Amino acid sequence: GEDVEQSLFLSVREGDSSVINCTYTDSSSTYLYWYKQEPGAGLQLLTYIFSNMDMKQDQRLTVLLNKKDKHLSLRIADTQTGDSAIYFCAESSHGGYNKLIFGAGTRLAVHP
Amino acid sequence: KAGVTQTPRYLIKTRGQQVTLSCSPISGHRSVSWYQQTPGQGLQFLFEYFSETQRNKGNFPGRFSGRQFSNSRSEMNVSTLELGDSALYLCATSPGENTEAFFGQGTRLTVV
Numbered sequence: 128g129e130d131v132e133q134s135l136f137l138s139v140r141e142g143d144s145s146v147i148n149c150t151y152t153d154s155s156s157t158y159l160y161w162y163k164q165e166p167g168a169g170l171q172l173l174t175y176i177f178s179n180m181d182m183k184q185d186q187r188l189t190v191l192l193n194k195k196d197k198h199l200s201l202r203i204a205d206t207q208t209g210d211s212a213i214y215f216c217a218e219s220s221h222g223g224y225n226k227l228i229f230g231a232g233t234r235l236a237v238h239p
Numbered sequence: 240k241a242g243v244t245q246t247p248r249y250l251i252k253t254r255g256q257q258v259t260l261s262c263s264p265i266s267g268h269r270s271v272s273w274y275q276q277t278p279g280q281g282l283q284f285l286f287e288y289f290s291e292t293q294r295n296k297g298n299f300p301g302r303f304s305g306r307q308f309s310n311s312r313s314e315m316n317v318s319t320l321e322l323g324d325s326a327l328y329l330c331a332t333s334p335g336e337n338t339e340a341f342f343g344q345g346t347r348l349t350v351v
Contacts, residue, residue, distance in 0.1 A: 158339075172339060230281075
């Protein structure tokens, strides 16, 4: 079946790196996504990775994909207070067109 | 380029009523998907439309329906509202299949 799991909370000090982890079950997923949600807002697409890639870097964001273990991670370098939000991992469901399966979200708290 | 526009942003309805939510996609995007977000169930896929056809549907009762117009704008309708329908309803639009999905700010529906 389709399932995406994430840890629920992460607390980091400002300036440190944050690593948010995610596991998924659908080995045929073509795309894997990271979204950010701030209070009262919709979902902001941060980055995505094709399933045939191992890594993608975009400024302070680094996505690592271990397809064998079905493990996805998002690293945020030099974490700032503005990064405090909920981060969602999502996989595209194979054959499901644009159907995304989301994890429960990881709440990132950045403290001074 | 304008983003995904959802209207209205907030709604309060009474049990038993019906409601219609609207989503205007990014120009050129032909796929519109709808999601329900609640604290208990997280983000759940409702349905997806492409070129006015529903291509995929999630596990929601028949009270939840949608449609897409020739200009790709989409509406979703919930009839006979229940308290449990209180949620943030998000729409996401994509240019094609299994590509990036961009979300609107959502419509927060409260059923009293």
